Amino acid sequence: MLGPGDDPSIPDDIVRTSGLTKRYGDFDALSDCSVRVARGEVFGLLGPNGAGKTTLIRSLLGYLRPTSGTSQIDGIDPQVDGVGLRSRVAYLPGDARLPRHMRGGGVLKFFSEIHPAGNLDRSAAIAEQLELNTRTRVAFMSTGMRQKLALSVVLGLETPLLILDEPTANLDPTVRAKVLDLVVAAQQRGRTVMFSSHVLSEIEETCDRVAFLRKGRLVHQLTISDLFQRHRVTAKASPDFDPAAMTVPSDLRSKVQVSTVKRGGQPMVCIDTAGDLAPLLTWIDSLRLAGIRIEPLGLRAVYDAVHFGDAVHLGDAVSAGNAGLGEGQVGQVKQDAR
Ligand SMILES: Nc1ncnc2c1ncn2[C@@H]1O[C@H](COP(=O)(O)OP(=O)(O)OP(=O)(O)O)[C@@H](O)[C@H]1O
8 A cells, every 4th residue: 555655656766755744842844744756856845934845854864853754765764874874865955064274175075085975086076167266265265155165065976866955045147057057967977866946947947846845844746847838828808807707618627727817907817728738729719818928837836826825726736746737727816916
């Protein structure tokens, strides 16, 4: 029988949690979290400040003892063999602390020697790629330089799993792009990457799947390739437009959700679609709407739906990957602040 977090669509997972919960007093920093990360994928963690991303990561690594539930990395339980588990993971903490008295090059050498998967040449090559001057002492480095140094240490480790907590924080756009290239390169070398970020575009560009955390709960997961198949069609609506009166052909019902939003006081019809757009176009054309705009739905809309209850139908609240629209839903009215 399948337990929580079990998902037959992910036959080979490297990360697995089941009902993972971390409670401080009567506050759940992480609540009943069951998730699986497939070997070789780039997996994103999204959520507002305080959602529980770091708590999940630190519990996975065995730095926090969960109140209940279990987790494994590569089949190892952190509470049973934390040292063995951490030798299989390169971890970039959100607040990486580096020895201030050392020069960059010394830091790279130190970590490549103490970690079983260390590789000084690789770390040095990454530092060069990130254009970091490794002769500078950590104490005299800018915040961004220290982040580059920490990334060089972590990305240089030849572990099967990389866990990066906000890897692009404090970096300029050029360096951000290079870091994302390094994440993709790590995946191409067969490594699994799990990373948290507040930058939706970089999750969209880099990840295969993304999980949304909210108030300690895993509230939604989606596959980015499914997201790219989703569109939002908006058009002007007359003031008396009633979305409930709109008929969606039965064969399209599972692929569309119709609602109305107000933008700048103007009522708009809003049709969210899933899957191939082509079969929907004839129906949309028959509606004789004015000022039609079609745009990719994008992670922003899903993020807003998860966090603010915006008008996007999410499909299954937590599914291992499929964010299909489910039954067509008609008639929501939302005030859109944007
Ligand atoms: N030691 C602690 N004692 C009490 N509460 C804690 C403790 N550590 C974390 N928390 C709380 O747990 C919640 C989740 O924190 P966590 O650091 O996991 O969030 P996060 O999603 O990583 O946030 P951010 O995006 O700001 O980094 C927060 O409300 C935080 O205040």
